[in-house]
Amino acid sequence: MSNDLVLYTHPMSRGRVARWLLEEIGQPYRAELLEYGTTMKGADYLAINPMGKVPALRHGDTIVTESAAICAYLADAFPQAGLAPAPTSPARGAYYRWLFFAAAPMENAMVTRNFGLNTTGDQQRMAGWGSYDLAVDTLEKAVAGREFLAGDRFSAADLYVAGLLGWGLSTGGLPPRQAFQDFAGRHASRPAAVRARELDDKLLAA
Template structure:
């Protein structure tokens, strides 16, 4: 365990994505389970994340919230692991593009679908993703004809987008397409992904859900 990296999470949350990222990084970290309800809303945790959400990360006095931001931060904080293209690499643009496409349009479109929010055609300019169909088509183009999103190797962008695809297809928020399934099949069996799932699945049985 390490107090250099402290991971605040709940095993039934988006923190599962950060867990996978931490396992890919391989640096020692300490996990703090934050219970939903009053625990997450206490002043002590709001000092870390004022929105009273998980996940969050502290690293040597630096606090990072928002799942995509945590993944991007960890990739840059541990460059020796190779989870991001070098800052001067031409692949850096694709890396940023798809990492934040997942954090923005994909997240918003899938959430609106789950909430039953329908955006009329004349108002699509007002939302960052346009329409669900356009998001899905863009995703299909991104993952087709290549193994990974940036530079021919696995990066934090693949981890973050892949996690959204896995979760979305499992629970019906994203329709299954052959290109998506082929893409996530390359990711799901990574040793770090397997370890992360095992850790959080075990914690689900041990952690109060309230």
């Protein structure tokens, strides 16, 4: 299989998180910029992701969509980067837990609240996130006073959660709690995170 890595992205998208992960693994990759409403909905890209959304990743003949799935895939595909606990490690459970908590319950809670929707009564039992306040409090407990979410080293779970926190704090989707600011700020200062931001910011400025 070809090891060519191609990231389909836009600088105003979740593609920023996928690019950060690619910068962390240190493998050569190509970023293909797509535009909302045009190339993102064109036939060529819809053959890659029928949702017409970014990011998507091509690794040789393998296609991966959904930003958390891209992070998990790359962490396993390039184990030398050390971005995932070993499958037999006790930390693997926490790694999966917080990576996918951020990608599903937490993000859903933030987006629905942004749409002006708040779960009540039976809706909270049906919704995977319960309520916005419950999801926020759960995330705060996860990151408060901790450097890493899974084991004793940085992982794709830390990257994904830090990216979500940065987005939520900058847009008002999350309250400016100190635990959120500390966790996001600490990991956003990593060299790979800085490189990824600079690359996407250049695209915005172009």
